[in-house]
Amino acid sequence: MPVADSPPVFHARGLTKKYGRRGKVALDDVNLNIPSGRVIGLVGPNGAGKSTLLHLACGLIEPTSGSLAVLGSRPAANASHLARVGFVAQNTPVYGSFTVAEHLVLGQKLNPAWDPALAQRRIRQVGLNPAQKAGQLSGGQRAQLALTIAAAKRPELLIFDEPAAALDPLARKGFLQNLMEFVLELGASAVLSSHLLGDIEQVCDHIIVLCNSKVELAGDTGDLLACHARLMAPRADFDRLAAGVEVISVEHNGNYSSAIVRTDAATDPLHPVSLEELVLAYMTRAAAGVESASWEVAR
Numbered sequence: 186m187p188v189a190d191s192p193p194v195f196h197a198r199g200l201t202k203k204y205g206r207r208g209k210v211a212l213d214d215v216n217l218n219i220p221s222g223r224v225i226g227l228v229g230p231n232g233a234g235k236s237t238l239l240h241l242a243c244g245l246i247e248p249t250s251g252s253l254a255v256l257g258s259r260p261a262a263n264a265s266h267l268a269r270v271g272f273v274a275q276n277t278p279v280y281g282s283f284t285v286a287e288h289l290v291l292g293q294k295l296n297p298a299w300d301p302a303l304a305q306r307r308i309r310q311v312g313l314n315p316a317q318k319a320g321q322l323s324g325g326q327r328a329q330l331a332l333t334i335a336a337a338k339r340p341e342l343l344i345f346d347e348p349a350a351a352l353d354p355l356a357r358k359g360f361l362q363n364l365m366e367f368v369l370e371l372g373a374s375a376v377l378s379s380h381l382l383g384d385i386e387q388v389c390d391h392i393i394v395l396c397n398s399k400v401e402l403a404g405d406t407g408d409l410l411a412c413h414a415r416l417m418a419p420r421a422d423f424d425r426l427a428a429g430v431e432v433i434s435v436e437h438n439g440n441y442s443s444a445i446v447r448t449d450a451a452t453d454p455l456h457p458v459s460l461e462e463l464v465l466a467y468m469t470r471a472a473a474g475v476e477s478a479s480w481e482v483a484r
């Protein structure tokens with residue numbers, strides 16, 4: 186894994202992206218500092234701005250205002266920076282009329298640090314036929330090809346936009362396993378956007394929760410899990426919570442309530458939360474904020 190003094194994977198300051206003449210806001214004043222050496226899960230509801238952030242990070246689009254540095258430089262600043270980042274887009278695009286072997290030849294031509302041995306070995310390991318046209322591969326095989334091409338660049342950062350969404354559970358498991366093997370073999374960082382919280386929980390050690398174009402939560406999963414818990418108590422107790430306890434989301438069931446709280450205090454009775462519960466709590470809070478804001482406007 187990269188050393189502690191490596192530049193951050195993402196360093197965003199006031200990062201804002203608006204689309205089109207109407208200025209549709211996709212990212213709104215985002216601040217982030219994501220250390221290297223992590224497998225980062227980027228989660229959030231549809232339209233939250235995840236793909237926009239990843240496209241900005243790959244230099245495919247420009248911010249409207251603010252700044253984003255990726256591995257310490259402007260995204261896609263030059264050929265050598267491009268070579269440091271491997272990107273697997275949504276639906277893992279490949280050239281349908283090219284064979285698997287032709288993809289590897291193309292990869293070698295286009296990438297100065299291409300590792301042919303790694304590419305060949307991985308193609309063999311995942312059982313891809315070099316002579317097969319990519320257009321005839323299954324979704325899982327296409328994803329494995331796209332992952333191999335991204336990894337054979339030997340990048341410092343691998344970026345995946347919902348790479349496994351269309352795969353069946355077995356293919357997804359294989360894909361995630363390979364992804365983790367690559368991360369270890371390359372000593373790379375990875376950013377993985379996904380709606381599949383189970384996948385995120387399985388492979389990520391850092392998360393970014395993006396809701397309504399803003400960062401709702403970001404941090405190392407271990408740290409976040411340590412300062413969140415489920416609090417179950419009579420409903421009335423929630424009116425007099427200890428100082429330092431913040432309710433993120435709460436469900437009432439008769440006179441009893443169950444809440445996900447952020448706490449630096451030891452409050453009884455607290456139960457640990459899973460990463461999935463934590464992410465859902467922040468997404469629920471953000472959705473409730475939008476609902477009450479639009480209700481205010483409607484009044």
Ligand SMILES: Nc1ncnc2c1ncn2[C@@H]1O[C@H](COP(=O)(O)OP(=O)(O)OP(=O)(O)O)[C@@H](O)[C@H]1O
Nearest residue numbers: 204205209210211230231232233234235236237238
């Ligand atoms: N090229 C574009 N032109 C106009 N609006 C766009 C464009 N791309 C994205 N948007 C809008 O920006 C917002 C964020 O979109 P984005 O694709 O980044 O979200 P996302 O979190 O990746 O969503 P999903 O989970 O559905 O893939 C959405 O409201 C979307 O409609």
